[in-house]
Amino acid sequence: MPSAKARIGIAGEDAAAAYLRRLGWNILERNWRSRHLEIDIVAEERETLVFVEVKTRAEGGLQRPFEALTTTKKERLCRAAQAWLEAHDAWSRPCRFDLVCVTSRAGTYHTELIRNVIEYGEQSPRHSLGRRDTSWQPW
Template sequence: MAEHNDLGRLGEDKAAEYLQAKGYKIVERNWYFHHKEVDIIAFDGDTVVFVEVRTRTSSDVLHPRDSVMPLKMRYLILAADNYVRYKKLDNRIRFDLIACISHRDGRWDIEHIEDAFTAQAE
């Protein structure tokens, strides 16, 4: 597996731990609809939260929160719509972003952006 894939998996693990510590109930990880993936699907109370996790090293120029492009947002929205229909859910939904930054000394910075974008994003 490529090094960036390992880093991404580690970031997703850190994000899942972070959400669980905040009381979220994780129900899916790496959920696919065709080629569209949702990193984490969780419940924050009664709200279904679709979480995009972006991971970078501290030496990367682009901050992970700045790496989510409109096409990725649209794919997340399509996947979320399919998930809600498939599970027959009638809950409020939200799209969050978790930006994870790995430091050489083993520290991690985690930034959780609730309502990072809406289903109207284009």
């Protein structure tokens, strides 16, 4: 049985996926893994692939959801997205990184979408896969 923290995280991801579907997005995958890398949600908004990180926090907690997206987490997200693109031979697709912030309060969940949380050039070049990268990708 998952811990209370894990149950809240799962419920937050469920709320985020439902929110994105209401926006008309197509959810391609949830909790996609490649070894130690993970992407919470891979979705399509029109022609764009969107790698979505979900952060769930209790309302009134010490940290707001967006504060949990650290530089290290962004680097891991870039590596995970590159692995996903490689696994799906999807290098020609435009993509971006979004964050869904979920705030829980008494069993209810409030969601907020923050688009483009990783900008081009923000990540370290050591994570680049070289010639597979294209100019429109956010790394």
